[in-house]
Amino acid sequence: MDRIRRLAMISLHTSPLDQPGTGDAGGMNVYVIELSRRLAQQGIEVDIFTRATSSALDPVVEAADGVSVRHVHAGPFEGLTKGELPGQLCVFAREVLRAEAAQPVGHYDALHSHYWLSGQVGALARDRWGVPLVHTMHTMAKVKNDALAAGDTPEPAARIIGEEQVVEAADMLIANTDIEAKQLINLYDAEAGRVEVVYPGVDLSVFRPLGRAAARADLGLPPDAHVLLFAGRIQPLKAPDVLLRAVAELLAQTPALRSRLVVPIVGGPSGSGLEHPESLAQLASELGLDDVVRFVPPVAQADLARWCAAATLVAVPSYNESFGLVAAEAQATGTPVLAAAVGGLTTVVRDGHSGLLIEGHEPRDWAAALRRVIEDEPLRERLSRGALEQARQFAWERTAERTLEVYERAWSFMRESVS
Known part of the structure; x- marks a missing residue:
């Protein structure tokens, strides 16, 4: 595990600092910040790149010891829907690459992107930095479109294409469950050996019997x-x-x-x-x-x-x-x-x-x-x-340990692809 010292997390469309339960903030926000905290507790420095949605936000916020949230300016601060964010991918990617370029060569040892928009940026950074990309989908358009609620809007074809590109580009894919792993393989032609199931966790110090x-x-x-x-x-x-x-x-x-x-x-x-x-x-x-x-x-x-x-x-x-x-x-x-x-x-x-x-x-x-x-x-x-x-089987500490193992496997796959 000594190979992973600094990690770049990409969560473009929603900040881990946002309040879950409103807007686009939900379980993924909790996942990103809680996983980052547990990785930091194991000695890994984590930078989370997310899109700035207010001019009042500090460029860098220390979310926890060893965890920094970096607010990237990409498009107007307010008024952009998630469906309009693909138009800001190039600007967001440019700013992420610029932030890394200001650091010594080889600053990041791995990338972990969340949701397909972030995966698009992660794929570009992977090739530029020469480090492995691990991606977590969280939700998938093909799955959502197969089980639409009444009155809901189908996900567009552009998202499906984007997801397929990310699946192809990632060195490893993390699925939340065995069902999601099968969906990645059957619906997106993911290589089975590059899909790993890692359960998300629960903060058992917060969510506990309170009476x-x-x-x-x-x-x-x-x-x-x-x-x-x-x-x-x-x-x-x-x-x-x-x-x-x-x-x-x-x-x-x-x-x-x-x-x-x-x-x-x-x-x-x-x-x-x-x-x-x-x-x-x-x-x-x-x-x-x-x-x-x-x-x-x-x-x-x-x-x-x-x-x-x-x-x-x-x-x-x-x-x-x-x-x-x-x-x-x-x-x-x-x-x-x-x-x-x-x-x-x-x-x-x-x-x-x-x-x-x-x-x-x-x-x-x-x-x-x-x-x-x-x-x-x-x-x-x-x-x-x-x-x-x-x-009891869902704990963030266990999630972090298993995720670190996936990062190591991603390094192995990347070496194989280069050789």
Whole structure:
């Protein structure tokens, strides 16, 4: 591991300093900063390059000991959507190369890019610096387009082409789960030997059993309530509407539950959800749920842990997730998860042990699962114990160790390609 002393992380479209749960900030932001911190704890200096979105941002921010976030000026600070960012790739890449050129020759020992836009920049820097490129997709256009939510916008062909180029250019690809690895191989023709599965982690010092009663008291929740939590970005892909429709179905069947039901929606509009940011609140009103639904702005990790610990269950009804970090975080607090049986959620949630996996997004099926967990206390207690057990396999320290091994393999592959 002595070969890796300094690492360049590229996270072009969203900064690891941004608040998860709003805009384009989500699990990937948490992934980048938490992995960087654990790598730094192992003696590796990490520079994270991201696009500046405000003139007030300092050029370099020390995010943690050994971790620097470098704000790159590429395009206007505000007003650019993620779909418009490909037009700024050349400027962003130029500034990244310029930052490296100001350092002694051989300053960085490896590159790790996140999401396809960053991979495009990483591929250029790889060839210029002569160091290996490791890439993590996080999401893939072909996968998203195969499981679109109603009203969502398909990913454009330009993104698919860009992803295919990154897959070809990277020395190693990190997949979050076995399912994602197979998707890279089957949908993008990735070479199987250059795909490695590394689970993301959970900060188990933050997401831990906090005591449901204490957490509810801190948040002003009734001690005897059935708290059905959704936490994440509000957009069609994440499907918070499925939870609301299921709650309406549940109350139609069992009106007596209404007096004890609380449904917090923690997060902010994102992606195509920005086109109609009020649509979920309107749906809650149309379904007659104004008295049970609480909309909560995005919160810091410590507060999110408190919300998860306070919940009876956490619902993750997404149409697709490469991993599903919020499900892992919720389980680490001892709270069962109800999740759609899609993508990485089938790895994170162990059906019948740490939560329940639900096939499809039919509100009636989700209502039945909600009722089952609410009404069956022995089941809840068993799932809670299983959730804690399941969460122990996801730790950022383990993620960092496995990622370092991938960096070493990337060096080996690069040497082979040169020779």
